[in-house]
Every structure is written in C-alpha cells, then in structure tokens.
Amino acid sequence: MLKKDKLIIAGKKFTSRLIVGTGKYKSMQECAKAIKVSGADIVTVAVRRVNISDKSKALLMDYIDPKKITYLPNTAGCFNSEEALRTLRLAREIGGWKLVKLEVLGDKKNLFPEMIETLKSTEILTKEGFKVMVYCNDDPLMAKRLENAGASAIMPLAAPIGSGLGIQNTINIKIIRKQTQLPLIIDAGIGEASDAAEAMELGCDGVLVNTAIAKAKKPLMMAEAMKLAVISGRKSFLSGRIKKNIYGNASSPKKGII
C-alpha cells in the first residue's frame, strides 16, 4: 500500500520516513542494531577530529556501511556560519557527500538554531552545490526564507534538541506544511513514538530522532516503536481522517432496533 509512497529529498528516493541520529548510544554495536531495527535509510553523523594517538578505536563506517545507509553529515556544535561551512566542506571531502544537515546553534542552553547564521549558510552552501536540509525554528516566515534560499528540506524542531517534549507548536507546523512543497521533517524534541506519529499526521514528510531512541531504557524496542509510529502516522494522514464533531454519531444502524 505504501510501496509507492517514497520520501524524495533533492531528487533522491528513500523508503523510510524515519531518519535516525547516531549519537549518544552506549556502543557502536547498539547504534548499528538500532538503525537496522528502525529501518532508517538515512542517518545523521557528526564530523570530528580523528584520534591520532588511539587508532585502535572503531570507526563508525566499520559498523554502518555508507554504501547501504545514506550518511547525512551534520554541523552539530557549530555556532556560526563559518564553522558550519568548514565542517560541511570537510564532510564533502571525506566521501563526496552533498546531502547535508545544516545546524547552526545560537544558545548553549536551549540549543535553539541561530537563524540569521543558518540562512546565510544555506545561501552559500546551495551556491556551492550542496543539498541542504536545514534544522530551523518552527517559524513559518523563516522557513519561507530558507526555501527561497534553496534549501532541500525544511527541518523545524518539535522542541529543544534532546528535550523529549514532543511537538510544542502544532499550529506553526501546520502553517509551514501548508506553505511548502519541500520535504518537511520534524527534527529534534521527539520523546516517544506518539510524537513521531503526530508529526506524520500533521502531514510532515519525515521525522528525525536521536535521543529518544538512544537514551530509551530499551533503545532497540524504541527504534522499532518509532518505525511503526512513522508508518502508522503516515497511513493515518494519507487515509483522510474523519471530521471532528462535538456530538456523538452512533456507529450501529438505528434501523431494525428491537
């Protein structure tokens, strides 16, 4: 039923609408297993210095094959455009990645995106040929500006990164959904499976989850719950829900009552 319903980002088709972050897991093994269970086609990864004094440490690529799973390099930890650009240019050099997640933070405590720097970076990266999926605030006006700047996907937060609060501003997400044809992916703030289902029911194209899976007591079970929630929410959205009504409407026919 959903076989033809693909997530298309920058012309590339993906089967799963769940994107999974690879941070905060107990081990690389657990991370790799969670990704497998989640069914994700795309995983976010960070760009960091190689540990040159301890080269025995396992590499992410040894556990998650970038030929099978699309790596989405992020700019986590960058607080201005210059740092973000440097990070993504390096990411591209590692292996030709052009599809990237831009995330420029503005505050160390709430981790909200610094939207002026984010917009500036989106413009530059797009000109350099990057396909930029942009982590942003749930602000319809800023989302529009990102779209005009050439973003490949709009990724508003549900709530602060790692907060697990779920979607705080459904109205804004609905407005952004109505105004854009771009892939709309909820990024950050998901806490449990119902949050992911809600995002999909609002008409979002996908959900990005990291902490909610990695820090659950049973990460693998949560990875599966998220997978099912995204599929369930998507089907619920596509099936066209009934109208809300303040009065009751009997499910059994009145005719033939004894």
Add this chain to the structure above:
Amino acid sequence: MNKLNKVIIKVNGKKLILNPNSSVYDLINKLKLPINKVAIELNKEIIDKKKIDNIILKSKDNIEIVHFIGGG
C-alpha cells in the same frame, strides 16, 4: 638525520615530528589512517586527497584530520 632538518608540525592540535620532505601522503601512512574515510585540512585549507603525495609538509604546518562519528 640532522636535528635541524626535522619538520615539526601540528596534527589535530598535537605536535608531531616528521622527516624532511615528508608529504601529506607519508603522514597519513605514518598515522595508518584509511584515506577514504577522512578529510584533511592544511592550514585551514581543505586539500584534495588525490594530490596528497605532491604536498610536502614544512615546519609549523597545521594539519586537521577529521572523520565521521556518531551524532544527531
């Protein structure tokens, strides 16, 4: 080897001593890093991995080598 000829560079913030005329390729080999899994910056400029055997390192060069790790 004459001590004066030694090339002292920084790699990921750490001091490293190389033989004279060492290229970036020699450095990557010395560190036993998989070239297809890293990116290299020389003095804040990204270098083309295909050309690393032609780039000779000199004292005070600053090298950054990065790779992918888990992240959200």
